[in-house]
Amino acid sequence: xxxxAIFFRLCRSVVxxxxxxxxxxxxxxxxxxxxxxFTIPIRHHAVTRASIIRTTTKFSPNPPIRSRQSSLSLSPxxxxxxxxxxxxxxxxxxxxxxIDQSSGNPxxxxxxxxxxxxxxxxxxxxxxxxxxxxxxxxxxSSNGELIYTFPPNVSSALVETNAxxxxxKVWEExxxxxxxxxxxxxxxxxxxxxxxxxxxTIFFISSGGGSSDRDEDDRRERRGGxxxxxxxxxxxxxxxxxxxxxxxxxxxxxxxxxxxVDDGTGGARRGKRNDDEMGFLESVFSYVFGDGNPNGxxxxxxxxLAAEMIRKNGGAVSAEQLAPYCDDAPIPNLEEVVGGEKxxxxxxxxxxxxxxxxxxxxxxVTEEGDIVYVFPELMTSASSSSLSSATPSKESERMRxxxxxxxxxxxxxxxxxxxxxxxxxxxxxxxxxxxxxxxLINVLERALPDEPEDVNEDVDADPSLLLEREFKxxxxxxxxxxxxxxxxxxxxxxxxxxxxxxxxYASYGIRLPSYMGVIQQFYxxxxxxxxxxxxxxxxxxxWIQGQNAKIQRRNEARKSWRALLERNAESVKRKxxxxxxxxxxMRQLGSGxxxxxxxxxKDLKEMEKKKERDVMKDFDKVLEEKGSGSAWE
Numbered sequence: 285x286x287x288x289a290i291f292f293r294l295c296r297s298v299v300x301x302x303x304x305x306x307x308x309x310x311x312x313x314x315x316x317x318x319x320x321x322f323t324i325p326i327r328h329h330a331v332t333r334a335s336i337i338r339t340t341t342k343f344s345p346n347p348p349i350r351s352r353q354s355s356l357s358l359s360p361x362x363x364x365x366x367x368x369x370x371x372x373x374x375x376x377x378x379x380x381x382x383i384d385q386s387s388g389n390p391x392x393x394x395x396x397x398x399x400x401x402x403x404x405x406x407x408x409x410x411x412x413x414x415x416x417x418x419x420x421x422x423x424x425s426s427n428g429e430l431i432y433t434f435p436p437n438v439s440s441a442l443v444e445t446n447a448x449x450x451x452x453k454v455w456e457e458x459x460x461x462x463x464x465x466x467x468x469x470x471x472x473x474x475x476x477x478x479x480x481x482x483x484x485t486i487f488f489i490s491s492g493g494g495s496s497d498r499d500e501d502d503r504r505e506r507r508g509g510x511x512x513x514x515x516x517x518x519x520x521x522x523x524x525x526x527x528x529x530x531x532x533x534x535x536x537x538x539x540x541x542x543x544x545v546d547d548g549t550g551g552a553r554r555g556k557r558n559d560d561e562m563g564f565l566e567s568v569f570s571y572v573f574g575d576g577n578p579n580g581x582x583x584x585x586x587x588x589l590a591a592e593m594i595r596k597n598g599g600a601v602s603a604e605q606l607a608p609y610c611d612d613a614p615i616p617n618l619e620e621v622v623g624g625e626k627x628x629x630x631x632x633x634x635x636x637x638x639x640x641x642x643x644x645x646x647x648x649v650t651e652e653g654d655i656v657y658v659f660p661e662l663m664t665s666a667s668s669s670s671l672s673s674a675t676p677s678k679e680s681e682r683m684r685x686x687x688x689x690x691x692x693x694x695x696x697x698x699x700x701x702x703x704x705x706x707x708x709x710x711x712x713x714x715x716x717x718x719x720x721x722x723x724l725i726n727v728l729e730r731a732l733p734d735e736p737e738d739v740n741e742d743v744d745a746d747p748s749l750l751l752e753r754e755f756k757x758x759x760x761x762x763x764x765x766x767x768x769x770x771x772x773x774x775x776x777x778x779x780x781x782x783x784x785x786x787x788x789y790a791s792y793g794i795r796l797p798s799y800m801g802v803i804q805q806f807y808x809x810x811x812x813x814x815x816x817x818x819x820x821x822x823x824x825x826x827w828i829q830g831q832n833a834k835i836q837r838r839n840e841a842r843k844s845w846r847a848l849l850e851r852n853a854e855s856v857k858r859k860x861x862x863x864x865x866x867x868x869x870m871r872q873l874g875s876g877x878x879x880x881x882x883x884x885x886k887d888l889k890e891m892e893k894k895k896e897r898d899v900m901k902d903f904d905k906v907l908e909e910k911g912s913g914s915a916w917e
Contacts, residue, residue: 374417374449375410377456378584380438383414388436390666392429397662398591401584403642404661414438417446431666471572472565475771475817478810482778485803489785489796564767567760571768572820574828578753579835589750590639591662598867599663600648600656602859603633607845609750610635615841616848650862658866685850686722689729704728750842752835755828757821772817779814783807 382400383391393407400407411432415422418441423431435441442449562570590609594601607613612635633655640647645657690699693707704724708715713731718724758765786804789796796804803810848856 373409373413374442374446374452375414379410380414380442383434383438384436386434388434390423390431390433392431392664392666394591394662395665397643398588398595401581401586401588401591403587404644405642417442417449419445429664468569469563469565472568474813475568475768475775478813479771479775479778481803482775482782482810485800486778486782486785488800562760562764564764567758567764568768568771570758570760571765571772572817574755574757574824575759578755582750582752586750587639587642589748591643593748594643594659594662597863598869599660600658600863600866600868602654602656602856602863603636604845604849604856604859605863606636606639606657608842609639611838613841613845615837615844648866650859650865652858652862654859654862656859656863656866660868663868686725689725689732692732693728749846751839754832754835757825757828769821772814772821776814776818779807779811783811 379396379400379402382396385399386395391411393404393411396402396407396411397404402410408430411430414420414434415432418434418438420435421433423433425431439453443453586609590606593605593609597605614635636657639645640657643659644661645659648656648658650656690696690704695703695707701721701724704721705715708724708727708731711731713727715724715727718727760768782803786796786807789804795801
């Protein structure tokens with residue numbers, strides 16, 4: 285009887301001993317100081333030996349575990365928590381997609397910040413985490429910059445090596461969309477069920493289904509008896525009164541025709557519907573709760589556009605250039621800023637601080653007393669394509685602006701100067717002083733009416749301008765929205781009327797039988813659902829109006845700042861010229877032969893041999909110089 289218990293204890297002791305020995309070996313490995321050859325000065329953040337030296341990864345079956353301290357006092361539980369916290373910090377899909385776009389080419393923190401629209405500090409953390417999870421390589425440049433190289437497909441590598449990422453991918457791509465879809469359909473079904481339950485009960489009660497037991501017995505005697513239930517309905521439903529109120533659950537073809545199509549083999553499959561098409565059951569959910577935030581990517585677009593603009597301007601910009609990407613920037617008064625003696629510069633530039641802090645900017649004061657923001661970290665890249673894209677493109681921006689103005693006026697983008705003059709003359713607009721085509725376009729812009737309030741169609745018209753999309757009450761069609769709202773009002777009216785009827789029975793202490801008794805018991809839930817169904821859209825509509833007003837103000841401010849830059853005010857030109865003096869050219873890391881001083885993709889012995897060869901080459905050069913000098917003498 286005691287043998288199984290003894291055997292279990294023996295096995296447990298063996299397992300505990302193995303775990304302790306493994307933990308001690310890990311602790312001793314972490315307690316070893318790194319060799320002197322690898323004490324490389326690295327900027328931005330401290331990187332431990334395990335995070336950049338992949339020798340342990342090559343010869344150990346387990347991936348390296350990093351910790352904040354390397355000491356003998358590190359317990360196995362601390363190691364476990366450190367590894368678990370590392371696994372919990374799996375980067376978002378947006379970051380992984382941005383890294384996949386590099387196609388296995390080297391990438392730096394500034395490249396990821398520009399592509400993925402995240403802060404530089406977050407980019408460094410995400411790159412270090414991904415390098416550990418995917419066995420990526422890290423190289424160190426001569427000035428301490430880190431260059432990362434990942435497999436061509438990071439997502440596939442994570443799916444193969446990380447169970448948590450695989451589970452998250454399944455949740456985001458399969459489970460969550462299906463659950464949300466079913467929830468939307470279920471909400472519409474609940475509305476129909478509520479309508480059927482309320483009005484069927486009203487019909488039963490109005491037809492005498494709630495009379496006293498004596499009257500019920502009298503009717504039974506006159507009919508000669510007959511099965512119980514509600515007025516001779518078999519099983520409590522159906523019978524004389526037709527289908528059950530819940531029979532619509534069986535009519536699935538009528539409620540699923542919007543979502544499934546015949547696959548030609550007698551089965552059904554999920555059909556590909558137009559994104560704008562929405563079934564009625566989905567429209568009910570959309571009417572009550574809306575369709576989500578249309579500006580969920582505004583932070584990503586903000587940092588990505590700002591970083592791209594900073595790179596194009598040499599890493600040094602003014603507050604006026606950053607203002608179109610800020611939220612709290614005041615609306616500039618163009619008539620005061622541009623106008624000779626009234627011209628002035630803005631002093632309060634606190635609205636640019638969030639972007640400056642996220643992109644590691646540094647304020648610099650010019651000789652004229654203006655403030656210029658310098659971003660040296662963004663001017664390094666591991667990709668040659670970033671060098672070409674970082675060159676200023678003011679000409680392309682000017683052409684894009686002129687094309688937008690001509691389209692607003694109803695002209696072709698390549699309309700000649702004579703056509704523009706004719707249009708202005710027909711509208712009796714003076715063109716005095718307008719000699720060139722750009723001058724005529726400026727006159728045309730001032731004569732055009734304000735742009736429509738609905739800016740959703742213009743959000744993607746100019747990709748270099750950050751515009752927010754306005755909230756819509758519902759993406760369903762107007763007919764579907766009207767139908768869902770009308771059914772909600774009918775449901776509320778029916779619930780109130782049913783409450784009046786049930787209240788009459790409750791005042792006499794009468795409890796209704798069978799189906800009507802169930803409805804009487806759950807009536808508070810039906811009433812609460814009906815009230816919330818109508819109250820939530822009203823509250824949400826008021827909230828949407830307030831949010832859209834704020835979005836319109838922010839979009840107007842961004843457009844005004846862009847117009848201020850295009851009008852070339854004297855104070856703005858002075859600050860732009862000062863920023864250009866602080867600018868620098870983009871520098872590609874790893875392009876030179878001696879730029880990389882350490883690379884985890886190379887073996888330790890190979891690196892030592894390379895160092896010896898470099899030393900011998902330098903020695904041979906010295907000998908050749910001395911030999912040529914002596915021969916000349």
